[in-house]
Amino acid sequence: MSYEKEMMDKLGRGEPSEDRLDIPTLKYLWDASPLSFMAKESYHEFFKKITFLNSFSDNEVRLFTKFLHRREFMPNETIFKQGDTGYGLYFIFSGSVNIYSNYNSHSEELGDFVIKLETRQYFGEMGLLEEFNRRTATIIAAESSVLLGIFKPDLDRMLEMYPVLGAKFLRETALVMANRMGQLTREITAMKKKLKGLEQKL
């Protein structure tokens, strides 16, 4: 016998019903459920697949998504230009973006193509952490794209409201930056080696 039928029978017999359903708990379980993304476009499922946040629990991911801003970009629309003041980090929810370096503000030329970033990748983390940040590259939407942004005021609010979540997010961002720094150092070392080799050959 289903729960609903059982309840209807009880009510029909005039018996008192059991405790009322706890709606907030039910709502939480629904939001945190891995199936809930089927009902609507789910940020939860998206973030569970991003390595950046894989140390977050379901509830932490749910709370984290509350601080995000959804921005829609048309193909070839500029997300930001090299030299702009940076305030936040973007996750690519759908679509893709192209990264260019050596942007020329006078001739409005994009500069050299560096790389294409696809869904579930992210960029701009320096803007979130540095006090006075200048964007080091120009980012253009390669197609119709949806980005999820988190900015300095959101991080401040997160640290105030959910300090543990804020600290965890900061740690993950710092790890990403440390990895990129490590990669950069390795590349510089390799380039120096190459340069030395070339010097010796000459």
Next chain:
Amino acid sequence: MNKTQRFKLYLFFILFLAAVVFAFLFPRLTLPFGFAYIFYLMAKPFTLKLTKGTKKQRIGYAVLLTVGLFFLCFPLFATLYNFDTDFSKFTSQLPELQKMLQDKYFALKVKVFEEYGIRLDIDPVNYLVGKIEVQAAALLGQFPNILSVIFEWMLLVPLFLYFFFMESHKFSRKFLDAIPNQIFEKSYVLFSQFNTKFGEYIIAKFIEATILGTLITLGLMIVGFPYPFVLGFIAGVTNILPYIGPILGVIPAILVALITKDPNVGMVHMLIIYGLANLIDMVLVFPLLVSKIVNLHPIVVVVSIIVGSQLGGIVGMIVIIPFVAFFKLLFKEIYKDLSVNL
């Protein structure tokens, strides 16, 4: 920037300007809305802490509203009796002040005539008193209107405040969603900074005014100067205005000292108390509470206050400072961008 993006940008600015015009056209609605917003910004740091993670936020906000109103009203009601008595006594002595000023002016008139042979035909004291009487009569005539506006505000401000507590997050999200991509990041950060600075500034000035008012009231009570509650209250309120406020605050005390014939009431004592209280404010309270929030040049502050008084009276004088601080921030950002792009 393509055609659609440009259209979105222009549309946003047109709508924004339309909202500003609407605000100026309907002050009866926008003023209580603005006050509720100021109270909301003041309460925001506490609401974040008190209502976080609670399932029943409505109850949390209602408790916060009640507690806030109690703490705001209790000292007012508690001192109301003394304030009322002081104020009645003070106003009853005003005709005496008028007579004293007239006598002094007459003596001056006679002296000028005797020594320089110049006859002073103008009568500034009577002119001033006449003006005050006309203004007071006009104010009395408008009293029913003022009363209806007060009742309207008593209803609207808490209503808007409750709306801000409950819905502001959704409302600001909708507003932010409407901002075009090209200006989103900068607008969002500036909007957040303005909100934070504005709230912090109003709270800091409120605390500063309370501390100064209390110090002056206590000091005047200790030396036995009359009307300590009225004078402390006036000094606290006028202190909200930087630089000009302390001077405005001491004027009523000087007038009281002039009309009181009691030999125990000393002008020197009173001036020392005002001086000390303002010194504590300048050395201790202001640097700790306010200066970090609004870092403006004194000349800019004085000019802003004059402009603020022309635009919006006393309220304009108070709220203009955080607005100027915001515009300073805005121009700094624009300048930084221009210096990189040029």
